[in-house]
Amino acid sequence: MILLAVGVCATTVQAFADGRDGYVFCDNGLRCVAAPCPSNSALDLTTGKIIKGVSIDIAGLPQEDKALNLSDKLYAGKVVVAGSIENRPETLNGKQSTQPWLIATGIERAARDSERSHCSAH
Numbered sequence: 001m002i003l004l005a006v007g008v009c010a011t012t013v014q015a016f017a018d019g020r021d022g023y024v025f026c027d028n029g030l031r032c033v034a035a036p037c038p039s040n041s042a043l044d045l046t047t048g049k050i051i052k053g054v055s056i057d058i059a060g061l062p063q064e065d066k067a068l069n070l071s072d073k074l075y076a077g078k079v080v081v082a083g084s085i086e087n088r089p090e091t092l093n094g095k096q097s098t099q100p101w102l103i104a105t106g107i108e109r110a111a112r113d114s115e116r117s118h119c120s121a122h
Contacts, residue, residue, distance in 0.1 A: 021046050021084060024111045025056050025102055026077030029120030035092045041118050042085070042102050043077075050118050051085060054100040065107040078121035082106040 028040045038053030056074060059064065060083075073079045078096040083104040090099050 005040055020078045022082055022108055023051075023085075023102055024079075024115045024119070025074055025081055025092065025104075026076045026116065026119035027075045028052070028118060036090075036097065036099060042081075043115060043118055044085075045080065045115065051100055054085065054102050056081070056102045058104045061104050062106065068107060070107070077116040078111055080108040080111050080115070082108050096115075 005105065007105065023042040024045065025042040027039060028041040030037065036053060040054055040056070042051045042056075043049075043052045044051060058070065058074075061070075068079075070079070074081075081102065081104045083102055083106070086101050086103050087098045088101050090097055
């Protein structure tokens, strides 16, 4: 079991050695009646940390990645997204706050089941 975990970590570090981090973004099942609502989360594959309440910006994805019917795949956490987390200021209900955003720069591969455990569709 320990060897498997070490192998997964080594693979993740190699896959993103170009400076981009890998994330599994998805719906986490939480529902709210007021904004902001942390209904999405992203697993940072480099650190293992789950970032709650994150939104995703796919505007910077290459055209071939945008053509992959991403909405359903992102909702269910079925793809590993290359990118970075950025805190962006937002005004919600007249109040200024800062929210985390995953700035997607590419789709790397299909997510493994073990990488999707924080997702509601898992």
